[in-house]
Amino acid sequence: MRRRFSKGVIAIVAIVTVLAAAITVGVFTLINRVTPFRETGEGCKITTPGGTLELEIDQAQVASVIAAVAARRKLPERAVVIAYATGIQESKLLNLPFGDRDSVGVFQQRPSQGWGTPKQLIDPVYASGKFFSALVKVKGYLKLPLHEAAQRVQRSADGSAYAQHEDEGKILAAAFTGRVPKAVHCWFPEPTSTPRTSGTATTTPRPPADRAMRGLVHALGANATFEAASSRDGWLMASWSVAHAQKFGLRRVRYSGQAWTSADGENGWRPDTTTPKGKVDIS
Template sequence: MYDERDLARAAGVVLSRSFAVKIGGIAALIGVLGLLMLAPFGVSGDQVSAACPPGAPVVDEDPEVSGELRQQQVGFAKLIDEVAVARGLPGQATLVALMTALQESQLQNLEGGDRDSVGLFQQRPSAGWGTIEQIRDPRYSAEAFFGGVNLPDPPGLVDINSWPSMTYNDAAQAVQVSGYPNAYAKQEKAARKIAAEAGIDLNRTGDPYAGRAGAKPSGDDDGGTSSLIDDDCGGGLISGRPVNGVWPPEQATITDPSGTGGQVTPRTAAWVAQARAALGTLSLGCWDAHLWNPSSDHPKGRACDLFVGTDARRSAPAKAAGDRIANWAIQTAATTGLNYVIWYGQIWSARTGKWRTYNGGGVYDTTNPTGGHYDHVHVSLY
């Protein structure tokens, strides 16, 4: 009878955080190593489809495992989700945890690892995560990963301000502080498959800061991963399905095509070019220092504001112009790497494919034309 460490060894999981080593080890067992990517479903009408389109960045993925190791992965996934459900956390918190555990241990409760790392999440006693015995308890390690009151000193997921606004990879990295900060993104597809096998609802709503000690952040710019309000709004605006593409982070290295003098990411520059080709002349601005809100995507070169000229609540042409921009952005999200759109008091997220009420993220007054985004459409790219 094999224990989980034997199975992990059989799968080639070297006790290290190097994802390159993990890929090589698993490939030696299974004999398959390749570049996997999500195929686009296409876009038609008002539907936005899942995508990692031709020409989009390719992210290496670990080959899928099977047999007893897979059964154990599913079992640990259920346990992690049980902890999340008991906490009242949304399904996306479970997804971040599964991606993390897959990268760190192949979702196995390992006896050792890099330096003194142990367990599902390769947490380290020397870093304050607990004793070896505690961390080797899968339920304890899951609780520690999610964080909150009466848990180890290192911040867990609920202790990270605005984690729902981050990419799944960045949310995982904010907890793990890994030497391989971009390693978690490649585990999303596998995590979703395991969750499906385990009967886990990753679209479950909840409080993303459940169990947190102290005050909770008042909101997140993009509405976050938790989708606390899922009201389809209509009114000329379309919705669609979630867009599950993988878009690795980019640095702002391109001169802002909107003429601000700043720099934007290549993805943002490409979006502007496509928007101009499809929509014609646009009044827009992308890079901005946003000193009043440094967490904004504007100073990161990942966002643009497209202006409609006036408060659309008082102008039907302005409302129609904004709807056209927002709808085009959503319809093309699968191929552009769009993250979210804010327009006319509503916010659309690629992760849910739905519109919901925009709350201002604790920064903006949603009753005025600019704060409520009635005079401009905001788009953010991954």
Template sequence: MASSQRGVRALGCLVVLALAVGAGLGAAYLMGRENGNIAPSALEDRCILTAAGDSVTLDPEQAHYASIIVGTAVRRGLPARAGSIAMATVYQESGIRNLDYGDRDSLGLFQQRPSQGWGSPSEVRDPWYATDAFYDALVEIDGWQTGDINDVAQAVQRSGYPEAYRQHEPNARIIASVLAGRSPQGITCAVRDDAPGDPEGLAASIEKTLGIAVDPGSAIAADPGDDNTRWALAHHAVANAGRYGVSAVQVGDRRWTRSDGSAPAWQPSEEPTDGVVISFR
């Protein structure tokens, strides 16, 4: 009888231990996903960005903010390097999340502090405002075009962890290259979001982010002129496919077609387009 009771108690302890370990692993996973250290799995909605044979995976929320951050550099006529510096910064500061909390009064993607003159709390949580504020400060840094990315980011942010941006440089470079249009066919997304097509919403995002005015209709057709800008526009649409109900994006003779739950590759098209054509659900 006593032996049986000990066995029951031992089993109970094992169950409690297993639950505790499971809860701990779950919390660690969620924390890693929140801070950007753990990429979404193949079972989750995700965007895969590839440049020069290397890839990085973001979830749709991160891809949305990344498209704004790098796209704003395109609008301002800044080189892809500016986007690399900005992306290394937001990776470290927020995990590419628009946080409503932070150290002391830090907020938003860049964890900018209203008390330090970055803007009001609502402004620094506006991704377009916050990104413009970052670039305004960046271009005032001597040698930012050629200096070490970590050191330039630190000169802007003045972080208590001055070497922390360095670890994010490889991923930041990939994201900036793709979303600035320097790596054609460089993004694909797997999204299950059943949001209806929203050409007006995407057109507004394109103009606000990239500075390219497009006419929304059942589809969006635009030719911004040069190849880099065409691909920046196309990649912006793919990165936000779930948000705006995008079904396909075509640039010339290359076409990306959304396939719910999978991340399809760009494919040849037998009907080339002039510029970029974006279709909706």
């Protein structure tokens, strides 16, 4: 005998099917974003001798935070490469509020495994710090193949997958650590509101401290001059500022005879003879 279903049951099944498909498409779209489409009118480009990458602005922000946390801890560039390759594999360098089981954040760390609370782990500063704290405990991590070092931190199902992102990690690390000058530029629609002008100040944070820079940008009304202890620190802070320009309403970043402006962001850095020597100037 053929079993018949009521119209109500059929309707419920149809609704569930449609919702499942929509959720699947939405999640797939989010976790598989790699490069921005030019049609969106915003994005970031990373250019180094090792290659070129395009990122979405939120990916660039996460990348700049990872580099800042590593620099604050005085970690070598290899540690940053490992972190980037891990982040790309785990989340496409996106600060995801969800993941497999209870995994969250850029490194998909699990609260149930002692990494921290969900609220802590969706803070890229905290998540990066936890990743690096675990990485430096891996004996000889600087000499290990990248995927082995990453796997000893992550304990994932397939540790070999991290290896495929090593080249991308090297490009990002060369740029966001400041080793390669003017390697990061972003573009986005010009803000219509007038930028904050609460005054200009010169300060020397413990560079490059991500939280300190964020706090200063807020407190100083997006007008500040940072002392750069070295060219590398200066370009790290400049790259961080460009990556966060849209978020904080920055219109110009100047350093080492170069300037980036939001009005001409897609064309990158341009010569600027008014740049204060040895200082990163943002406004």
